[in-house]
Amino acid sequence: MNTAHPLTIGAVAKRVGVNIDTIRYYEREGLLPEPERRASGYRSYDESAIRQLRFIRRAKDLGFTLEEIRDLLALSADRHRGVKAVKQRAQQRLAAIDARIAELTRVRDGLEQLVEACPGHGSPDRCPILRALVDEDGQ
Numbered sequence: 001m002n003t004a005h006p007l008t009i010g011a012v013a014k015r016v017g018v019n020i021d022t023i024r025y026y027e028r029e030g031l032l033p034e035p036e037r038r039a040s041g042y043r044s045y046d047e048s049a050i051r052q053l054r055f056i057r058r059a060k061d062l063g064f065t066l067e068e069i070r071d072l073l074a075l076s077a078d079r080h081r082g083v084k085a086v087k088q089r090a091q092q093r094l095a096a097i098d099a100r101i102a103e104l105t106r107v108r109d110g111l112e113q114l115v116e117a118c119p120g121h122g123s124p125d126r127c128p129i130l131r132a133l134v135d136e137d138g139q
Contacts, residue, residue: 006044016053031056031070063093
């Protein structure tokens with residue numbers, strides 16, 4: 001560890017834009033190595049912790065799960081198969097996102113049809129939105 005400028009957990013959290021509890025959680029989950037401790041018992045971090053936390057945060061922003069991030073972190077150190085495997089993981093994540101978008105588009109289109117069909121007044125038993133929520137087949 002570079003002890004020239006050790007950082008507290010609060011300083012690291014502020015620089016990365018995460019909560020202190022998030023850092024502790026990542027340590028417990030093995031995504032972030034346990035930091036060295038000062039004589040006082042306080043955690044002491046260096047710039048590598050900041051880089052790793054930014055990696056985790058950005059991967060989460062791209063939709064990767066913590067388990068997938070754990071794999072990406074391991075692969076990032078693999079000089080032989082790392083880049084190929086990282087690309088495969090990213091392709092898998094992209095396919096999952098595309099599937100989710102397709103499902104959300106289908107749901108949105110169905111809801112849009114119901115909203116357009118609903119007059120917004122009258123008897124509730126004639127409301128197409130309420131009927132669709134009650135009908136067994138969802139139609």
